[in-house]
Amino acid sequence: MSRSPSPTPATTPATGYAERLSLPWWLWLAGPALGGFLALELWLGAGGLRSWLPFAVLLPATVAALWWLGRIRIAVADGELRVDDARLPLRFVADAVPLDAAGRREVLGVGGDPLAFVVQRPWIAGAVQVVLDDPADPTPFWVVSTRDPVRLAAALLAARDAH
Secondary structure (H helix, E strand, C coil): CCCCCCCCCCCCCCEEEEEECCCCHHHHHHHHHHHHHHHHHHHCCCCCHHHHHHHHHHHHHHHHHHHHHCCCEEEEECCEEEECCEEEEHHHEEEEEEECHHHHHHHHCCCCCCCCEEECCCCCCCEEEEEECCCCCCCCEEEEECCCHHHHHHHHHHHHHHC
16 A cells, blocks of 8 residues: 655645634524524514515524624735735734733724724634734734634744745
């Protein structure tokens, strides 16, 4: 039995960090339950087409909305930070600061900047503030929710220094 050779680093992209900002399990229970209650309120004992239409529309719409809320992916790969469709070349990263819940609240509240790029999920306590060094871009920093802010900040700085 022969073993296939392992892939070379040139054929596999080097990923320093990857995460999906998925929803907590309890929202997958509460969301459809609330959608079902709303459909039940709209039904109110109606007959005919109106009896099943609220359930046929609201329950799939609730599941689709929950999927959409948990679709954001974060990755540090190939010399850039990827947050959903946004891409930031690591050469413009001046610093990456891990934030706990209080730090995130400060950066997004009183210490916030209206020009900042923010991808924030309220069910995730941690975040990373990525300070930019690009004179051509008016965006002073990015704030990105993450479950492991220390690891994401370290991956950003390590990938930036490697490139």
